[in-house]
Amino acid sequence: MNSEVEKIQVFNTLTGKKEDFVPVSGKTVKIYACGPTVYDSSHLGHARKEIVWDTVQRYLRFVGYDVVYVRNITDVDDKIINRARERGIGPDKLAREYTFAFWEDMHALNVQAPDFEPRATEFIAQMISFVEGLIKAGHAYQAGGDVYFDVGSFNDYGKLGKKNLDELMVGAREQVVAQEELQKLKKNAVDFALWKSADKDELGWQSPWGYGRPGWHLECSTMVKHILGETIDIHSGGEDLVFPHHENEIAQSEALHKHPLARYWLHNGFIQVSQEKMAKSLGNFKTxxxxxxxxxxxxxxxxxxxxxxxxxxxxxxxxxxxxxxxxxxxxxxxxxxxxxxxxxxxxxxxxxxxxxxxxxxxxxxxxxxxxxxxxxxxxxxxxxxxxxxxxxxxxxxxxxxxxxxxxxxLGLTLLDNRKNLKDEQKEKLVGILLEMRQKAKADKDFERADAIRKQLTDIGIAVMDTPQGATWETI
RNA sequence: GGCGGCAUAGCCAAGUGGUAAGGCAGAGGUCUGCAAAACCUUUAUCCCCCAGUUCGAAUCUGGGUGCCGCCUCCA
The missing domain is CATH 1.20.120.640 (Anticodon-binding domain of a subclass of class I aminoacyl-tRNA synthetases)
Incomplete structure (x- = not known):
């Protein structure tokens, strides 16, 4: 970095304003980017998210910051479980398959590997203690085999997504009423699950509240805490994560730690197709x-x-x-x-x-x-x-x-691929040469025909004349 | 319904008070046997509409129109 610190401004979703970027501690920048849920192939929208935040971390390093870039992999989730069931394989196997596919895509797009890439299933124990801490602090309660976050106990709820708690209640109540069981369990309709009970034959872990699985939002809060610390510099993700995902992360982490989870919340916009968002649920995506x-x-x-x-x-x-x-x-x-x-x-x-x-x-x-x-x-x-x-x-x-x-x-290689041939072009190229040789043979110009054959042989392509015409293969 | 965002040339897209970046496509030119590629030049009196603030607005304010996202899984 130059003698003077680079003056960077970022748009912070939390304040809705562009602000001077000042990391918590000097030249170190801690970034947590919400990564993929590995249940299907990645599409251009995911690519955008990864390319954008990859570029951001590259730039921060470029101007001299010591960046610690963390991007998680969500490998326990209802979507994974359902998809695995459809395919008749274990959820862990499905998650591994799509984790590798994700890595392949990212490598191809020249997206750098993060410094840490935690998987949710590696942090179950830490998540359980996180929940215990919240219960102890009076921000969460057990209901049956589930544990819910008590949204009413956290004053700042809605500050990121700019939501009014009263209005949220109305909307949420309608949905919960439709699910009678939940209505009985939850103190408040907007309360979200930190831990959900599961059947013995399902994916799950033993916990103080019985066998079950962590809620989605919990993993990020927990992994941020254990890998980066209680307050980080940048938390990023797609704009759809603002609410409820990041809102809930803030609620959990800040209720437990009593200080900000992240100084800057950065969100990227979406890819649209014909004025509609590209999404797996809409089936309009390009992988x-x-x-x-x-x-x-x-x-x-x-x-x-x-x-x-x-x-x-x-x-x-x-x-x-x-x-x-x-x-x-x-x-x-x-x-x-x-x-x-x-x-x-x-x-x-x-x-x-x-x-x-x-x-x-x-x-x-x-x-x-x-x-x-x-x-x-x-x-x-x-x-x-x-x-x-x-x-x-x-x-x-x-x-x-x-x-x-x-x-x-910007992650652009500017590699010179101008002379790279596609496979189909290569085949057609040989075809053109064989056609020229065929023409020479027809003209009784055998010297020329033999020269073409020899030059092809010299570069490793064998030409064989058959009653049906010439064919070829590599030697 | 609530909250947030967007509307700039044929297309994509920057620009948050001082008189419209850049890319693609198009046009003209150089080069070439002819092409292609490349290079040079060129392309919005005007920024969705109306009203206002200002010496001055695409940029600020008010109103309208259209579109998108979130409020439920979603990058």
Whole structure:
């Protein structure tokens, strides 16, 4: 970090304002990002969330903070249990399967591994003591084999999601009335489960209240506490988590610890499809694996980051395809010096341009991580690179280096894939050669036909003539 | 119904009081045997509508219209 601390501003959902970012303790930044529930394939919406917060933690490290980035994996949940039952396998096996699939997707998208990646099932014991603490403090109560958080005992309830407790009660009461059993158990309709009893043959753990499972919100509060501490700097997630998930985390943690769970609550906007949110429940999603078949990881990241993280993105194949051309310009500029010896030297003007670019890039990112502006500066530096001649390659290299360094902060590799062939292209290519050879044979130009065959053999492709025409295989 | 957010060129998208970034597509040009790629130039008198505050507003205020999200699982 420079001698002076980078002045970063972030939009805090808690206050609804952009605020100066000041970590709890100096250069250390503790971030907890709500991770996936592993019961199905990840889609573009999940990709956005991971790309956005990956970029944030990359940038904070880039400007010199010591970041501890934690992203959990929710591997115990009703959705997992139901899906596993449908498939006739154990919930733990299903969770493992989709955990690996998630890791594959994240790796492909150049999303860095977090410093810690706790799974809920690893923290059952800590969750149980967390609940015991809440009961002891009078913020939770046992009802049958369940334990509920007593929302009425926590004054600040609703401060994140901007909810009015009285109004919540009305809505919640209607739902609870529909479930008679709950009505009997809960003191208050809005109270949420910290621990839920389960049947013996279901996924569960022994607890002071009997056999059961933790409630969803509990895991995050517990893992934050045990891995990062009682107050962290940034807690992030998709905007749908604001209420009730993060609201409930705040209630649990702050009721127990009596001080803030996180200083800054950051939330990313959603991907929409035809003006509707992309969601598994709507069945209108594109999985990351689908997209990766068609688009490079850099293109997907560029697509996501060209919109500010809090704004919605309306997805269409056209809009994603449109970034491909732009990406090519950056890639081309980044590789203009490939295979060239560096000539000349970078003059003052070049060094000044590099410094100007660095400052502008940071200025953009310091303003609530405005990646859209940051990207526009990448294009500007790419134009400057392209404008330099080969004989000024040393000067050009200075700018290429800063381009690559800053593109990497956004997780863009700018790898040169321009000459990479797809499998189908390779097959067609051989087909074209065989067609040309066939034409030569038909013209009785056997010298030419044999030359084509030999050159193919030399690169490891054997050509075999058959009564049905030529075929080939690799040697 | 309550709360929150968004509306900027053909499309995507920045811009929170000082006179419209950037990308895609389009147009013209350089280059080329012809192309393609690349590069250069160019493309919103105007920011959903109405009223107001101000010397000055896309940016602030009030009203309206449309859309989205949350309030239940959801990134």
């Amino acid at each position: 990351i694996k689908d997209l990766l078949r068609e688009y490079e990881p850099d293109a997907i990241r560029l697509f996501v980051l060209q919109t500010h993280y809090r704004n919605p993105i309306d997805f269409s194949p056209e809009s994603l395809a449109a970034v491909k051309s732009g990406l090519q310009r950056l890639v081309r500029a980044a590789h203009l010096n490939d295979g060239l010896e560096l000539k000349g030297a970078a003059g003052k003007d070049i060094l000044a341009a590099a410094e100007k670019f660095k400052a502008e890039f940071r200025q953009a990112m310091n303003n609530d991580f405005n990646t859209a502006i940051a990207i526009s500066h990448l294009y500007q530096i790419a134009d400057q690179i392209s404008a330099l001649k080969d004989k000024e390659s040393a000067a050009r290299q200075v700018l290429i280096d800063v381009l690559l360094e800053h593109a990497a902060v």
